[in-house]
Amino acid sequence: MTEINSFPQALTIAGTDSGGGAGIMADLKTMQECGVFSTAVVVAVTAQNTLGVQDFQALSPKMINEQFQSIHDDFDIKACKTGMLADAEHVQLVYDNLQKYDFGPLVLDPVMVAKGGAQLISDEGIDLIRTKLSQLATIITPNMPEAERLADMKIESQSAMLVAAKKIQALGAKNVIVKGGHGDTETVRDLVLLESGENFWMNSPRIETIRTHGTGDTLSSAIVSSLAKGSTIKEAILFGKKFVEAAIKNTIQVGHGHGPLNHWAYNQTSEELNDEI
Ligand SMILES: Nc1ncnc2c1ncn2[C@@H]1O[C@H](COP(=O)(O)OP(=O)(O)OP(=O)(O)O)[C@@H](O)[C@H]1O
Numbered sequence: 418m419t420e421i422n423s424f425p426q427a428l429t430i431a432g433t434d435s436g437g438g439a440g441i442m443a444d445l446k447t448m449q450e451c452g453v454f455s456t457a458v459v460v461a462v463t464a465q466n467t468l469g470v471q472d473f474q475a476l477s478p479k480m481i482n483e484q485f486q487s488i489h490d491d492f493d494i495k496a497c498k499t500g501m502l503a504d505a506e507h508v509q510l511v512y513d514n515l516q517k518y519d520f521g522p523l524v525l526d527p528v529m530v531a532k533g534g535a536q537l538i539s540d541e542g543i544d545l546i547r548t549k550l551s552q553l554a555t556i557i558t559p560n561m562p563e564a565e566r567l568a569d570m571k572i573e574s575q576s577a578m579l580v581a582a583k584k585i586q587a588l589g590a591k592n593v594i595v596k597g598g599h600g601d602t603e604t605v606r607d608l609v610l611l612e613s614g615e616n617f618w619m620n621s622p623r624i625e626t627i628r629t630h631g632t633g634d635t636l637s638s639a640i641v642s643s644l645a646k647g648s649t650i651k652e653a654i655l656f657g658k659k660f661v662e663a664a665i666k667n668t669i670q671v672g673h674g675h676g677p678l679n680h681w682a683y684n685q686t687s688e689e690l691n692d693e694i
């Protein structure tokens with residue numbers, strides 16, 4: 418008989434996107450394409466499309482605790498991620514549940530502002546990510562504005578990116594990726610700072626497109642998937658970058674604004690998925 422719970426399983430703890438391009442929807446699509454069974458704790462529900470976030474509402478603490486319990490009671494989660502967490506109360510709830518249950522390595526995507534400009538977490542919530550939740554992170558994945566907020570400094574050069582990454586690591590996150598998607602340089606540069614102190618750049622040509630809704634979610638979910646399948650931290654990060662690059666490059670025409678990524682693209686362009694994760 419096949420061993421129960423032997424299939425790789427992962428968890429996303431985040432907000433939904435009714436428009437299907439970001440948040441939990443992007444996470445589930447990514448994990449599915451990466452060959453991992455995905456589960457979700459819904460922290461908040463957004464009314465959202467590619468034009469922006471029209472509204473959002475966080476779920477009650479009771480409902481969130483029950484989702485964590487349900488997942489813990491039935492699944493063998495090998496890796497997890499957090500995304501939109503709404504406010505300080507919910508950051509604290511997530512922190513408490515991640516202390517209570519072992520869901521494997523945590524990829525913390527410190528989601529703050531949506532591409533359209535809507536704030537997805539309160540200032541107090543950000544402060545708590547900074548002072549508390551980041552201590553549980555195996556990998557933290559801020560974009561540039563998020564890194565500036567977490568490191569409490571301006572980032573205007575590549576050397577400043579490294580200084581910021583070190584400051585963020587000092588908050589307690591073991592490994593740090595400062596994502597370089599925001600900006601207009603010809604080359605997109607993501608900086609990786611590993612727990613060992615090793616750092617390196619992941620460079621790729623900037624793809625000229627406004628269809629970049631959910632890039633951060635897709636990157637972090639591909640990393641989580643790879644970790645759930647047993648990859649090392651470095652292997653998982655390198656895989657995540659390849660997955661998101663393919664998803665941005667091969668656009669699909671959906672929606673009228675910041676369109677979603679093509680989550681099928683990596684598997685359509687690579688025949689070696691199983692060798693690589
Ligand atoms: N135009 C682009 N061309 C190539 N790669 C990109 C582009 N935009 C983003 N990326 C890549 O996508 C990943 C996510 O980076 P980004 O800085 O967009 O994160 P983010 O702002 O958190 O995303 P989001 O908030 O949309 O979920 C990174 O690996 C980055 O290099």
Ligand SMILES: Cc1ncc(COP(=O)(O)O)c(N)n1
Pocket residue numbers: 431432433434439440441463465500501528530531532533537629630631632633634
């Ligand atoms: C529920 C949810 N989570 C995350 C994002 C960030 O994605 P983006 O910056 O591409 O809008 C989002 N818009 N909605």
